[in-house]
Amino acid sequence: MKLSSLKSILCLSLVFLCFGCATNSAKNEVIVDCNQTLSIVESPKNVVSEDGFTILYDGKGGDTLEKLLKEALKKQIAHGCKNG
Structure with missing residues (x-):
């Protein structure tokens, strides 16, 4: 696997991880x-x-x-x- 492919996969994984954290915190917020x-x-x-x-x-x-x-x-x- 090329280094650029690995970087892309890691970047994409980071985006999904951050997006998942943001949506979970919004669900737990009490209005x-x-x-x-x-x-x-x-x-x-x-x-x-x-x-x-x-x-x-x-x-x-x-x-x-x-x-x-x-x-x-x-x-x-x-x-x-x-x-x-």
């Missing part, structure tokens, strides 16, 4: 509507959604709810929705 209202939903799990606007709460323990609310606020701030 947040900052005008949403915080929702607390009864659930057997205690979890905060990725955007910070939905809290799944089992209804047991005020300390748990307080921690979930703080986590939700941190996630909202991380997405640029609140100033703290």
Whole structure:
């Protein structure tokens, strides 16, 4: 195989690799509507959604709810929705 052919293949591979990375990062990006209202939903799990606007709460323990609310606020701030 000629050196020029090898360079072409490596260049093409690099382009596909970079394009693949760019499209994967766009798919993983969370788009947040900052005008949403915080929702607390009864659930057997205690979890905060990725955007910070939905809290799944089992209804047991005020300390748990307080921690979930703080986590939700941190996630909202991380997405640029609140100033703290």
